[in-house]
Amino acid sequence: MNRRENLKLLLTGASGILLAGCGVEDTTSTDIPKAEGLSAAGRSPEELALDAKLHSTTFFTPEEKTKLDYLVEVIIPKDDKSGGALEAGVPDFIEFMMKDLPANQTHMRGGLQWLDNHAKDLHDKAFMELSDQQRIAIIDEIAYPESAKPEVIYGVRFFNLLRDLTATGYFTSRIGFADLEYVGNSPNIWNGVPDHVLAKYNLSYDESLMPIYLRPEDRGVVAKWDDEGNLIG
Template structure:
C-alpha cells in the first residue's frame, strides 16, 4: 500500500478550496472588475456568502509561509501516476482560507513554520523550503510518528500532525480528491425481489406484469410514472 492509499483512511470533514480576491485598481469602474469569488457549494445563504467574501479578502500567511505550506503539503501527499499532489488540488488555498476562518489555527501554523525553519537552519543552515527533497523528508520523518518523536521535537510533531490533518481534509474534499477516492455518490441499488423461498413460505407469487416492471434491472435507473388512475406505467 502506498502513502496515498494509507492516508485515505485518515479523512476528516471540512469545506474545500479557497479563491484569490482582487480589488479595484485606481480609476477602475466596479463593473470592470471581476466578481468577488465565492466558495463552491450549494444552499449557502447571503449571510454565509458575505462571511466567505470577508474571509477571502483577508491576508494572514505571507508568501514565504505559503510556499513552505505548499512544500510540506506535497511531502505529506505527493502526486502519483493518476492524480496530482495536494497543492495541485488547491490544498494550499484551502489551508490559507481555514487559517483565516478559524483563527485558533493561526498561531500553531505560523509558529510551526517558524519552528520548522529554525530546525532546518540548525541541521542544514537553510530554510525548510530551500532544502533538498531528501533533507526535507528526513526532517519530516523525525516528527511524523506520534509516540516515536524525540522529546525536544514534540513542538514539530504537533505542527506536522495539524498540517497532515488539514492537508487530508483539503485534498479529499476537493474535486481531485473525490475522484481519487472513487466516490460515485448515490447510485441505484440492485433488488432482485423477495427471495423465492420466502414467497413460497407465504404461498404468494409475483404477477408477471409487476415482476417485469419492478425487478427488471435494465430499468433500474428509470423513474416510476403512474397514470391518472394510479396505475404504474413504468
C-alpha cells in the same frame, strides 16, 4: 498497507438500494415550499457574507505559502494514479481554514517559522534554502510522533495539524474522490419482488407506473428539481 489504502477504508461510504414500489398504494406528489432568503445552495445571506469576507483576505505570506506548497506535496505527492495535494488545491483549502478557524492560526504560523528556526540550528539556512534531502530529514524528525525526540515536540504538533488539514482538503476534492474511486451513495440493482411472491399475495405492479420507476441503467443520472422542490427529471 500504505497510507492511501488506510484512508480509503476510512472514507468510503455505504451504498443504497434501488427500490421499485408495488402498485397497491396511491402515489401523490407533495409541493415543498422553498425556504425564503436562501441561495440555490441553501446558504443564508449571513453565511454568504462570511464566505465573501474570508475570501477577501489573505492569511499566508508569500514565503509561508512557498513552504506550505512544498509540505503538502510531501505529505500527499502525485503518483501515476492521481495528482497530489498541490494539484488538488490543498493550500487554498488550508488558507480558508486558517481564516474560518482562527484558533489554529498561531499554531500554523508558528510551525512554519519553527521549520526555519530548526533548519538554521542544524544547517545555518532557512528551511526552503536546504537541499531536498535535508528538508526531508527534518520532516522525518516530526512526522512520527511515537519516535520523535522531546526537543522537537512543537514541530510534531504542527505537523500533525498540517497532515490532518492536508488529508481533509485532499480527500474532499475532486482529485481525492477520484483517487479513492468514491462515487457516493450508489443504489444496488434490485429486480423487484419475485413473481411467485406477488402471486402468493395476489399482488402485481401497476403497469402504468412502470415507466417512472428507477431503472438500473439510470442510476448515475443526476436528478433535477424545480424551484418548489419537485422532481422533474
